[in-house]
Amino acid sequence: METFTRTLVAALAARDHDAATYELVSVSGRWRDVPALLHRIAQADRVVFGFPLVAWKRMLVTPLVLLLFAWAARRRISTFAHEWTGLNWLRRLVLSPYLLLSHNILVLSPLIRRQIAADPCVGGAARKCILVPHPPTVRRPQARAVTDTARSIERAARDADLVIGHFGAIYHGKAAMALLEVCDHLRGRGIRALMVFIGSFTQSLDDYEGKFRARLRELALEDQVIVTGYVSTTEEVFALFERIGVFVFLFPEGLTARRSSVITCLQSNRPVVVSAPQSRDEFRHHQGLTRLIDAGALSFVPRSAPVAEIADRLLAAVAQSTDTLPAIDADAWWAATTDATCAAL
Numbered sequence: 001m002e003t004f005t006r007t008l009v010a011a012l013a014a015r016d017h018d019a020a021t022y023e024l025v026s027v028s029g030r031w032r033d034v035p036a037l038l039h040r041i042a043q044a045d046r047v048v049f050g051f052p053l054v055a056w057k058r059m060l061v062t063p064l065v066l067l068l069f070a071w072a073a074r075r076r077i078s079t080f081a082h083e084w085t086g087l088n089w090l091r092r093l094v095l096s097p098y099l100l101l102s103h104n105i106l107v108l109s110p111l112i113r114r115q116i117a118a119d120p121c122v123g124g125a126a127r128k129c130i131l132v133p134h135p136p137t138v139r140r141p142q143a144r145a146v147t148d149t150a151r152s153i154e155r156a157a158r159d160a161d162l163v164i165g166h167f168g169a170i171y172h173g174k175a176a177m178a179l180l181e182v183c184d185h186l187r188g189r190g191i192r193a194l195m196v197f198i199g200s201f202t203q204s205l206d207d208y209e210g211k212f213r214a215r216l217r218e219l220a221l222e223d224q225v226i227v228t229g230y231v232s233t234t235e236e237v238f239a240l241f242e243r244i245g246v247f248v249f250l251f252p253e254g255l256t257a258r259r260s261s262v263i264t265c266l267q268s269n270r271p272v273v274v275s276a277p278q279s280r281d282e283f284r285h286h287q288g289l290t291r292l293i294d295a296g297a298l299s300f301v302p303r304s305a306p307v308a309e310i311a312d313r314l315l316a317a318v319a320q321s322t323d324t325l326p327a328i329d330a331d332a333w334w335a336a337t338t339d340a341t342c343a344a345l
């Protein structure tokens with residue numbers, strides 16, 4: 001979310017040819033910084049709030065003070081809602097005042113708007129939601145950085161028939177644990193799969209990492225699963241991508257237009273298998289994703305597909321060539337995002 005926000009502010013400033021029009025302000029949580037933040041809000045025409053999803057900081061009161069001040073000062077307020085029911089109920093409770101006091105809410109997926117509409121506490125705020133297409137927050141770099149992690153994947157892949165990749169933060173909402181079942185199923189069919197999770201676990205109240213590792217031990221898959229941890233540079237990320245045979249994402253709600261991890265992997269020139277969307281209307285506001293889907297860049301499996309069907313889809317995807325698929329035009333995607341954001345603001 002931080003990369004998205006920083007890049008969006010820079011793109012908006014470049015679009016208007018005036019860097020002073022938009023100002024990115026980080027909330028430190030230190031009370032001595034509050035007067036300066038209040039002064040900035042008093043000088044602003046509009047205040048846009050954005051919140052992290054994975055690096056949730058124990059900083060609740062200060063942003064709320066800023067929200068109430070902006071509302072009392074009659075500043076126009078907007079909020080980015082990147083997620084809703086996928087958040088812990090405590091997070092939704094904390095974020096509810098921002099939705100209720102915002103003049104509009106920027107969402108990246110129609111699913112988020114429907115989830116807000118179905119919420120008994122903030123459902124009325126759904127009428128304020130405006131759709132914005134999600135651009136690639138991670139761009140494909142020219143260079144690669146081959147690290148010890150990449151070399152360890154290469155060594156492990158020598159004994160594997162298939163290398164399956166998963167990219168991004170690892171948490172319950174991405175159903176990462178289901179991929180262990182796929183790996184176990186393939187082993188039962190005599191296919192040794194190496195499962196590579198490029199990313200790290202989030203700190204969560206449900207101890208998802210503990211449950212994941214417990215299931216890993218139960219299935220005795222420790223020698224077939226690699227969790228890289230946080231990867232700091234795009235050059236290393238795409239070097240790791242080149243060690244992957246096929247990417248897979250099993251979202252319980254199906255693919256939505258907000259999934260930046262899928263958008264990033266679509267730049268890897270590797271096949272991507274993902275849970276089917278609930279509706280093609282999910283991408284109506286996102287011409288870039290619609291074009292890729294129409295071109296067959298994604299292989300879909302039903303959301304309720306059994307493990308055997310998922311495994312078959314993975315094997316079929318690996319056998320297909322991705323060389324003729326259209327590339328993501330990152331500049332065009334970002335232009336669409338800034339245009340939609342400007343229209344909303």
